[in-house]
Amino acid sequence: MSELVRVVVDAMGGDYAPEEPVKGAVEALRENQSIFIYLAGKEDVIRRELKKYTYPEDRLKIVPASQVIETGEPPAAAIQKKKDSSLVAGLQMVRKGEADAFVSSGSTGAVLVGGQVIVRKIPGVERAPLAPLIPTERGVSLLIDCGANVDARPSHLLQFAAMGSIYMEYILGVKKPRVAIVNIGAEEEKGNALVKETFPLLKECRDIHFVGNIEARDIPKGKADVIVTEAFVGNVILKLYEGVASVLIHEVKKGMLSTLRSKIGALLVKPALKETLKSFDASEYGGAPLLGLRGLVVKTHGSAKAIEIRHSIHQCVQFQKQELNQKIQQYLRLSDR
Amino acid sequence: MSELVRVVVDAMGGDYAPEEPVKGAVEALRENQSIFIYLAGKEDVIRRELKKYTYPEDRLKIVPASQVIETGEPPAAAIQKKKDSSLVAGLQMVRKGEADAFVSSGSTGAVLVGGQVIVRKIPGVERAPLAPLIPTERGVSLLIDCGANVDARPSHLLQFAAMGSIYMEYILGVKKPRVAIVNIGAEEEKGNALVKETFPLLKECRDIHFVGNIEARDIPKGKADVIVTEAFVGNVILKLYEGVASVLIHEVKKGMLSTLRSKIGALLVKPALKETLKSFDASEYGGAPLLGLRGLVVKTHGSAKAIEIRHSIHQCVQFQKQELNQKIQQYLRLSDR
Numbered sequence: 001m002s003e004l005v006r007v008v009v010d011a012m013g014g015d016y017a018p019e020e021p022v023k024g025a026v027e028a029l030r031e032n033q034s035i036f037i038y039l040a041g042k043e044d045v046i047r048r049e050l051k052k053y054t055y056p057e058d059r060l061k062i063v064p065a066s067q068v069i070e071t072g073e074p075p076a077a078a079i080q081k082k083k084d085s086s087l088v089a090g091l092q093m094v095r096k097g098e099a100d101a102f103v104s105s106g107s108t109g110a111v112l113v114g115g116q117v118i119v120r121k122i123p124g125v126e127r128a129p130l131a132p133l134i135p136t137e138r139g140v141s142l143l144i145d146c147g148a149n150v151d152a153r154p155s156h157l158l159q160f161a162a163m164g165s166i167y168m169e170y171i172l173g174v175k176k177p178r179v180a181i182v183n184i185g186a187e188e189e190k191g192n193a194l195v196k197e198t199f200p201l202l203k204e205c206r207d208i209h210f211v212g213n214i215e216a217r218d219i220p221k222g223k224a225d226v227i228v229t230e231a232f233v234g235n236v237i238l239k240l241y242e243g244v245a246s247v248l249i250h251e252v253k254k255g256m257l258s259t260l261r262s263k264i265g266a267l268l269v270k271p272a273l274k275e276t277l278k279s280f281d282a283s284e285y286g287g288a289p290l291l292g293l294r295g296l297v298v299k300t301h302g303s304a305k306a307i308e309i310r311h312s313i314h315q316c317v318q319f320q321k322q323e324l325n326q327k328i329q330q331y332l333r334l335s336d337r
Numbered sequence: 338m339s340e341l342v343r344v345v346v347d348a349m350g351g352d353y354a355p356e357e358p359v360k361g362a363v364e365a366l367r368e369n370q371s372i373f374i375y376l377a378g379k380e381d382v383i384r385r386e387l388k389k390y391t392y393p394e395d396r397l398k399i400v401p402a403s404q405v406i407e408t409g410e411p412p413a414a415a416i417q418k419k420k421d422s423s424l425v426a427g428l429q430m431v432r433k434g435e436a437d438a439f440v441s442s443g444s445t446g447a448v449l450v451g452g453q454v455i456v457r458k459i460p461g462v463e464r465a466p467l468a469p470l471i472p473t474e475r476g477v478s479l480l481i482d483c484g485a486n487v488d489a490r491p492s493h494l495l496q497f498a499a500m501g502s503i504y505m506e507y508i509l510g511v512k513k514p515r516v517a518i519v520n521i522g523a524e525e526e527k528g529n530a531l532v533k534e535t536f537p538l539l540k541e542c543r544d545i546h547f548v549g550n551i552e553a554r555d556i557p558k559g560k561a562d563v564i565v566t567e568a569f570v571g572n573v574i575l576k577l578y579e580g581v582a583s584v585l586i587h588e589v590k591k592g593m594l595s596t597l598r599s600k601i602g603a604l605l606v607k608p609a610l611k612e613t614l615k616s617f618d619a620s621e622y623g624g625a626p627l628l629g630l631r632g633l634v635v636k637t638h639g640s641a642k643a644i645e646i647r648h649s650i651h652q653c654v655q656f657q658k659q660e661l662n663q664k665i666q667q668y669l670r671l672s673d674r
Contacts, residue, residue, distance in 0.1 A: 137584050150521070150529035184487070184572040192487035192569045216573040217580035232529045235521040236553040236570055237577060243554035244581040247474050248617065252589060255606075255613030262609035268602025269593050276592030280585065 004036040004059070005320040006099040007313050008090035011041035011049075012068045014105025015303045018042075021105060022049040024309025029055050031310070035317060038063045038099055040086040065089040068106075071302065075109035079117060087111065091118040094295035101296035101316035103287065105304040112148050115290045115297040122325060124332040125292035127156045129231070130299060131164060132288035133172075134241055135280045138222030142168050142177075145231045146238045146288065152230035154198040157181070158205065162331050163291045164226035165208045170322040171315065172225075180214035180224035182233055188212070194230060202228070207331060245280060286311030289319070292328060296320070341373040341396065342657045343436040344650050345427035348378035348386075349405045351442025352640045355379075358442065359386040361646025366392050368647070372654060375400045375436055377423040402426040405443075408639065412446035416454060424448065428455040431632035438633035438653035440624065442641040449485045452627045452634040459662060461669040462629035464493045466568070467636060468501060469625035470509075471578055472617045475559030479505050479514075482568045483575045483625065489567035491535040494518070495542065499668050500628045501563035502545045507659040508652065509562075517551035517561035519570055525549070531567060539565070544668060582617060623648035626656070629665060633657070 009025045011018045018041060025037045039046050040063040047062065067085040069078045079088055087106050091114045093099040102119075104111050112130060121128050129145030144164040145152070161179050168177035181202060183191045188199060190213065202210045214224050216237065229237070256266035286308060287300035296319050298312045346362045348355045355378060362374045376383050377400040384399065404422040406415045416425055424443050428451045430436040439456075441448050449467060458465050466482030481501040482489070498516050505514035518539060520528045525536060527550065539547045551561050553574065566574065593603035623645060624637035633656050635649045 137588070148521075182573065184485075184569055184576075195569075216575075216577035217583075219577060220580045220584040232521055232532075233570060233573055236519065236573060238553075239521075240553035240556060240574060240577050241581055243557045244578055245585055246554075247557040248582060248585050251474070251613050251617060252610065255610045258609045258612075262606045265602040265605025265607075269599045269606055270602075272595045272599035273589065273592045275595075276588050280588060 004034055005101070005317045006036045006038065007316045008038040008040050008063065008093050008099045008102045009309065009313070010086045010090055010102070010104035010106050011039045011046050012065070012086040012106070014300065016305060017105065018045050018049050020304060020306045021309050022046060023053075024304075024306035025060070025313065026050070026053045026055045027306060028310045028313035029059055032314065032317060035059065035313060037061075037313070038090070038093065040065050040090040041068075042066060063089055063093065069110045071107045073107065073110070075107060075113040076117075078107070078110055079114050087114055088118065091115065091297070094119050094297065099295070100320045101298065103298045103300060103309060103312045103316065105300040105302055105309070108299055108302075109148060111297060111299045112290065115293050119293045119295050119297055121292055122294055122329055122332070125328070126159055127152065128290050128292040129160045129163070130288050130290050131160075131167065132238060133285040134219070134238065135285070136220050136222030140172070140285050141219065141222060141225055141227050142172075143227045143229070143234055143238060144291070145229065146234040147231045147290070150230065150232045152194065154194065154201055157194070157198045157228050157230065158201050159292070161202055161205065161208050161210070161226060161228045162335070163328055164228065166324060166327050166331065167289070167291060168225045170324055170327065171318050174225050176209045177225035178211045178223075179208045179226040179228060180211050182216065182219075182227060182229035182237070183213035184215065186213050186215060207334070249277060286315045289315070294325070296325075341371055342438070342654045343373045343375065344653045345375040345377050345400065345430050345436045345439045346646065346650070347423045347427050347439070347441035347443055348376045348383050349402070349423040349443070351637065353642060354442065355382050355386050357641060357643045358646050359383060360390075361643035362397070362650065363387070363390045363392045364643060365647045365650035366396055369651065369654060372396065372650060374398070374650070375427070375430065377402050377427040378405075379403060400426055400430065406447045408444045410444065410447070412444060412450040413454075415444070415447050416451050424451055425455065428452065428634070431456050431634065436632070437657050438635065440635045440637060440646060440649045440653065442637040442639055442646070445636055445639075446485060448634060448636045449627065452630050456630045456632050456634055458629055459631055459666055459669070462665070463496055464489065465627050465629040466497045466500065467625050467627050468497075468504065469575060470622040471556070471575065472622070473557050473559030477509070477622050478556065478559060478562055478564050480564045480566070480571055480575060481628070482566065483571040484568045484627070487567065487569045489531065491531065491538055494531070494535045494565055494567065495538050496629070498539055498542065498545050498547070498563060498565045499672070500665055501565065503661060503664050503668065504626065504628060505562045507661055507664065508655050511562050513546045514562035515548045515560075516545045516563040516565060517548050519553065519556075519564060519566035519574070520550035521552065523550050523552060544671070586614060623652045626652070631662070633662075
């Protein structure tokens, strides 16, 4: 029992709760013998969902929580007020060491604030960045930080670069991950004050494989594995990525259905295209970890389906088995600060 | 003759110079009787290109310039050193009032610096923003600022909002253009220090139709006509837009050619799809104006073909006929600062 990785899944968070979180949890449980799942939320609701499935019952437990934090609520106040919410209950379990990780599709703000306030940062970590994987032509890259803490300092970005490298190396298996900083040109002397100050610090850093600036147009080409930027820009990149892709795919579909001829073509093209677009779908890679906390917190999309929950749970297992937090702590001890 | 709009085209700038700039200039000349074109660059080279076409010769003149500013050169030094470049010669003509506008596909940095140093800002304009049109589901939006001046102040953003509104209203014919500021959430209290300071100022501004924050994912949906942001973020948005679109279109094409079945489908789908993707091609809308200068300077893509040059020239005519600079000056007089 002690070797099981214990993951709390927020059964009430996201647009498709409780169906999809419960389904994803059950699927992950079936796929991997070393997972123990806690489902946090309204007991009767979860029980009703669970009736749909057969699953190893000795590795799943319900954590009753009567409240739900809604997406619109101010995060800090909601966490303060709704002590019996699935989100707070789950994070508390990670804080107390009763669980190793927490996965939620609920309010991003509440997950971010809750992670920092309840689970708390590893001593020495200045900021806990939200680091989603984004699809590229060549696989995926880690975009770090996309969280809510804007106006970062160079020392924050330096830690993001290190934590991101560790993540890509041990969770995604990328050897010597290429780290780049988002800038508006490829030349070293370009950029705003923050980037200009951070660039030489990253260059000096011996623990990471820094490859210099990355222009936004090269991000989808997969020219770096770890893409370092402060949260405002990261957030813009993440959301624009989704926005452009969804509008473009919508337009392509519309174009294909505009004439009889193209409709016939669309039928023939569809299976091949589906495969292509799948590789550009972020949910295939699981949620975004909030790095640098004393336990793992993973934020999945608000619209996450079972597949994303499932992948996120497997990500938690990998995180735990690879002792990622110990590796981050080790880095902090080794670094000068 | 006095009513002709005089546009200098940089015949030596961009990846396809001199062929495409010359071609675009000739086409624009044929399409519109009220244009006078100056082609700046190496006389023999331009003369050779012009031999390919018949055109109204009384409305075209070559401005001999022996030097070319390359993309890699440090902008300020290049402008200082290469006084006889097509770029400097063209900008000088606008400065002296010998031409109304300058269009170039050459080095962005040199166009930006040259515009400010040679043509100079309208008195009262704090910064001259580069404002490209970006394609959306519903047409185009103006993204302002994508230039090289990072670390902006709230008063800069306020002027961008006003100049952008004037541009969209009088050049694109958008009545009461919706102005939004790029932010990481829709709520008023979100954002970094700059956005939080600028938001209430925009809200108070009676000359513009401010609609609040815009999240990056809503930009491709066309939820605002004028998208205000500081240059670093604007640059990231512009380049990511191009990057995601080009990678995705590439992947779609690759997907379509991956099986025999899909290849047949691709043939049937192609004509309809071409039309769709055309509407998502920024070059259809001409180049990016550098607003707030004493004359008009338009930067076209480095890879601009004749069509983009042509559209940019027509844009210059519109700019001049609508007396846009007078309108900007009028706004500056009316505003409190």
